[in-house]
Amino acid sequence: MIRVFIVDDHSLIRDGLRTLLAADPLFSVVGEAGNGQELLDQLPTVAADVVLLDLNMPVLDGLATTLRLRAEYPDLRILLLSMMTHERTIGEALAAGAHGYVLKNADKYEIVAALQGVASGKRFLCSEIGLGLLEKILLQEARTPAPGTTPGVALTHREREILQLVATGLTNQEIADQLFTSRRTVESHRQNLLEKTGVKNTPALVKYAMERGLLQQ
Missing domain, CATH: 1.10.10.10 (Winged helix-like DNA-binding domain superfamily/Winged helix DNA-binding domain)
Incomplete structure (x- = not known):
């Protein structure tokens, strides 16, 4: 079973993710937090495999939280959740140590696949972002x-x-x-x-x- 800790400052999104994962016996939601600091406060007493982490949050955002997690909990897997598709933002997130990046508008199957992939030691980039980046590369090559x-x-x-x-x-x-x-x-x-x-x-x-x-x- 994959133990998931959900971190998002919007309770509706946390509720939706919890409901989604509760329907799959492969997952167990072991904790929730509204920002990165709340997550860090709970982690010493909560065993988790993957943190499903919102990028934009108050107090301590996803990028800063990722840096802290990689330094303090190197074995913990990190899947960032965001609506931001700019390649610089994605690059900064991956450079900070995130193991995956998925959009909030991704369907439930892709979110499940992302969690499974990251938990198994793989890196994950959602299909919409991957195809968008590939399209930009091909367009740039065509112009050169x-x-x-x-x-x-x-x-x-x-x-x-x-x-x-x-x-x-x-x-x-x-x-x-x-x-x-x-x-x-x-x-x-x-x-x-x-x-x-x-x-x-x-x-x-x-x-x-x-x-x-x-x-x-």
Whole structure:
């Protein structure tokens, strides 16, 4: 059985997490606290395997608490719970010693998986954050030209679709009909294409796409 200590300054969230874990025989909620200091005050008399720890709390927040726990209870596993998705915040949390990071809007299955993974000695990053970070990395790579190549721009899948149809000579309305969207949306994407590529009109846009192999043969 995994002994979990829940720390969050919102009682409704603590109640929800307690109810979620109570329904699973794998877990036992051994304590609750409204901030990091309350947790530290209780830990000497409470045996826990994993601390499910809110990041933003009064008195002693999740980041400061994580640093204290890693120094004073090195065997205790720490899973941070937050709504913050900025990579700097996540990086600071992991650098402080957290073993996992999960969003508060994650579904119950992911929270359970996160607790199990962290308790078993693994590190965990929730899927929404992981996919978001991967998307940023791929976008950055797309924007960085390979040595010896002409710098290009990163286009979304929809922009590439519209660029292909623009090159065939279709009007905005015809493109909208084909893609089951509105003419206004197509116009917006078309303007984005002009701004991203730095060209002034449609013929120049098509020329740009042909020169960089952006059009399907």
